[in-house]
Amino acid sequence: MAIRERRERERAERERAIVAAARELAESEGWDAVTTRRLAAEIEYSQPVLYSHFKGKGAIMAAVAVEGCGDLAAELAAARAAATDERQAVAGIATAYADFAERRPALYDAIFNLPTELPFASQDVPVELARAFAELAETLRPFAGDDNLETFTETFWSGLHGLVSLMRNGRLRREEHERRLALLVDRFARLG
């Protein structure tokens, strides 16, 4: 039965290759360039193979999004760990968040903007996403005051998301970005 095991190994490997190809293609040429035909060519298999691994293109994008959540969580954690004091931690994590969105726009879109069926508000949130959210929440904890921490975090997070997504599609003046970021942090990282 070792053959069966090898097969399963190869199959898992191919699945990873699909997600990796989708991610790389999206990051280098944008999601519009990610088509099932292109993806199939990239992994050197025919199109229908993709559908034996994933329900459809949306499921592949969701898989990329989950991977991206891991990266985001890691970068947020690093920013929090590097902070010197509580207030600076908020500024640092905000900058890290904005940098992530700026540096990996395709990944960011997969996680937050694209109409994917990535489970969010339900109970089975991807663990990586929960980690990213928790990093934000822990950083904000000293400033939540009487507000519910989760709600407080969601609101701050929304501010960050609004800043980066409006700027990325040209709705905000790019040169004011840092000032807006500082302003948002200032409004949320204060006591009382």
Place this chain on the structure above:
Amino acid sequence: MAIRERRERERAERERAIVAAARELAESEGWDAVTTRRLAAEIEYSQPVLYSHFKGKGAIMAAVAVEGCGDLAAELAAARAAATDERQAVAGIATAYADFAERRPALYDAIFNLPTELPFASQDVPVELARAFAELAETLRPFAGDDNLETFTETFWSGLHGLVSLMRNGRLRREEHERRLALLVDRFARLG
């Protein structure tokens, strides 16, 4: 030469019909249902006619977005006018903004989310959009303090945009919406 005038009138009328059809279709069935074939059928002309009015589908969507800006500006202005005091004005305009996004998701997406080439940061912003932004700015003026009013407004606006867009695609718990909105308002409508 009256004939030429009649022709131009009919042509302008047809252009309005295209935009109206796109808007109605998007609002009732979502942007996915807005295809050039469907649009052509709706106005009872053939597909290529659309391209004699607009450069492409994107341009039609941009026209719908500009119309939508007018609606948004009107609703924000009404909310501001109905306010009893300065702080309540911020809460009112925030609620009006969120309600607009909730009640007309397709229109909101056309304005802010879809990757349209609607001119924003350039000098020729649609006048309706400038009006909407100005309503926000005037409402926030008493609370901007030392911050640049425009930057301050952009940041608050980003917060609103983040809240509504994350909630609309299932990234935020719907039942906490009003609390988040109140929290955002509270952070921006305070002195000092």
Place this chain on the structure above:
DNA sequence: CCGGAACTCTAGCACCGCTAGCCAAGCTGC
């Protein structure tokens, strides 16, 4: 009345996500 301009239509291109059905390889039971 007729030549030319303006305009709309049919038909089709290249692409999309997705799937039915064929065919070859490999495992299983005799």
Place this chain on the structure above:
DNA sequence: GCAGCTTGGCTAGCGGTGCTAGAGTTCCGG
């Protein structure tokens, strides 16, 4: 060792997309 079945990847194709070339019709000016 061999027949038959299962597995799994392939080719080909469906119905859709945005967009356009070129034919055909209508109408205006001389």
